[in-house]
Amino acid sequence: MSALETRARQALARLGASTPDDGDLAARTPITGEVLGRVKTSTPDDVDAAISRAHASFRAWRSVPAPVRAAVVRRLGQLLTEHKSDLADLVTLEAGKISSEALGEVQEMIDICEFAVGISRQLYGKTMASERPGHRLSETWHPLGVVGVISAFNFPVAVWSWNTALALVCGDTVVWKPSEATPLTAVACDALLRRACVDVGADPAVHQLVQGSAAVGEQLVDDARVALLSATGSVRMGRAVAPRVAARFGKALLELGGNxxxxxxxxxxxxxxxxxxxxxxxxxxxxxxxxxxxxxxxxxxxxxxxxxxxxxxxxxxxxxxxxxxxxxxxxxxxxxxxxxxxxxxxxxxxxxxxxxxxxxxxxxxxxxxxxxxxxxxxxxxxxxxxxxxxxxxxxxxxxxxxxxxxxxxxxxxxxxxxxxxxxxxxxxxxxxxxxxxxxxxxxxNIGTSGAEIGGAFGGEKETGGGRESGSDSWQAYMRRATNTINYSDQLPLAQGVNFG
The missing domain is CATH 3.40.309.10 (Aldehyde Dehydrogenase; Chain A, domain 2)
Structure with missing residues (x-):
């Protein structure tokens, strides 16, 4: 066993995950090109079952108060802090990032967990002035459903955390399809999140991991139970994903090419x-x-x-x-x-x-x-x-x-x-x-890379128009309802309409 494979196995063990050896998807390191482990590809039935579990879990998770849901994300942030170097090792092994950048990526995960915990008490709606006396007009935000996350190799863990931390505090459940190039980091993150759920008494089914080729992602794209499909990748991928999600009237959050x-x-x-x-x-x-x-x-x-x-x-x-x-x-x-x-x-x-x-x-x-x-x-x-x-x-x-x-x-x-x-x-x-x-x-007077999590991340034109991470990006993971409450004993109609 090579030194790099040993390093991967040791990191996974400390993270509470074992090294997969019996699958058909090779986890290769770009450092040398060697194989670190082999992960099982999810079959169509596996993906369907994962979406079913996430959908069933959502029905209960959406009614858990948001600050209580945030306990999972808070615990995940604590575990990431404890295992920062272990997960960073896997990022370097699978994505080839230098150590300081890998550590920075895990720190970004910790930061978004802190941000999401705060957002759990700030899922604000608005109260608007009604034109009708004795009426109150307002809006409320509710959990959306199952969020499908398709992530890319270059930020194998941070982009997942942007989506997952916010989705969970917003009352959604998540099905994650990582890049084929970085399956081990995904196994590690899934293990940490499951441990976080167990530690705080939450249902681990709120998060599901599926692995494999583009065909696995396509199931998430096409399944009507996936309320939001968040996909990071090429413009070519976005051109394929967007119309298919739109055809079933789902929501898409696209983070595509940058030039x-x-x-x-x-x-x-x-x-x-x-x-x-x-x-x-x-x-x-x-x-x-x-x-x-x-x-x-x-x-x-x-x-x-x-x-x-x-x-x-x-x-x-x-x-x-x-x-x-x-x-x-x-x-x-x-x-x-x-x-x-x-x-x-x-x-x-x-x-x-x-x-x-x-x-x-x-x-x-x-x-x-x-x-x-x-x-x-x-x-x-x-x-x-x-x-x-x-x-x-x-x-x-x-x-x-x-x-x-x-x-x-x-x-x-x-x-x-x-x-x-x-x-x-x-x-x-x-x-x-x-x-x-x-x-x-x-x-x-700074470069184009190195965005902080406090600001919304995303772009226009062929970049896809999506926004993740900070600011009000949480709204993408929720549905808005406009509410009119009549607390009078009259029933005036809007716009001065007289009916009877």
Missing amino acids: NGAIVTPSADLDLAVRGIVFAAAGTAGQRCTSLRRVIVHASIADDLVGRIADAYRQLPIGDPFDDSTLVGPLINRAAFEAMQTSLQQARADGATVVLGGDRVDVAGPDSYYVSPAIVRMASQTSVVREETFAPILYVLTYTTLDEAIELHNAVPQGLSSSIFTTDQREAERFLAADGSDCGIANV
Whole structure:
């Protein structure tokens, strides 16, 4: 047994889960490409039974007072705190994140648990003025039903927690289909949540885990008992999911592609800009939905900025993500590497200059895929730039006026995260205005990645329009009812209608 497999087994054991060995779904680590365990794929009957259990549990769970429901989430947060390093190990093993980023992802889970516990006492409705005397008009929020969660490999645990923590305090139950690339982290999270339920006397059936290919997710998409389908993944996946959920009049919460841009103006603090750009573009090996893909820099400072970024890139340690000195770990698999190479070839065909990077780096043999982050100067925003490549490619374009920069920034199909680096307040405010960035996230003097849980997370256009995590995102997991209460002995009609 290899050291990595042993590490996975030990982490799972401490988390209260055993390593699956008898399944047909291989849990591979991108660190070396080796298999860590084998998980059973859920059959159609398994998925149907999981939805049935979640639906039956919902009928009782919805009537439990929200602050009482929050006890499960509070306990989950405590368990995550106790086992932070164990779960982070699994994130690194399965997703390839460097240790500090893996620990940060688990901390994000802890944070959303704290947030959700607070929200459990703030599921507020409104009281509105009625036009009729002796009447009160208000709204109430009620549990929605079964929430289906389909998550991606790059945030294998955080996105699940965003959905699950809020869904549970809102009175919903959850059926989770994780990425095929990260089945062990899912087994661990399910074990922790079941333990949390047992510890506080809640029904463990409020959460169900199903594993497998896209066909497993499709059952969640098509089953009318799944009231809300929350799916994180590619635009292509979203195009398939959205109409199928809509066809059965279900609700969909979609977090899809990002092709995130940063504008760098002549007034920018370039030292700060470089730090923000390098982390956003090269962190997580460019495999965040909020990773920086495009830098739109004023022509007068373009050469200086590119030179500074290139100098920083040359100093990025690439290697074993468990090594504390490493800043860039592996791509998830061979397909990700091949997609990166295809995009670089297309960029060259479009006349681009690859300033630096893009090469494969031999760290752990032929079954792992490490790359040097690439910087690519483009004369124009061609089709390859307008598409998201889930790899560390940073395209650099130039502009001469801020209007031109904003137009260039917005001229992509995606609309997730964005930023501007400037010390000019007018430029900053223009970027944040209605005719500025068209993204769901717009930042000033920080990069495009690293969102906090307090704000709603999501984007516009082909990013899907969904919002998860903070702010009022809890409303997606509930249904709204408008209530009119007549406390008089009269029955006036609205709009002055006289009937009899």
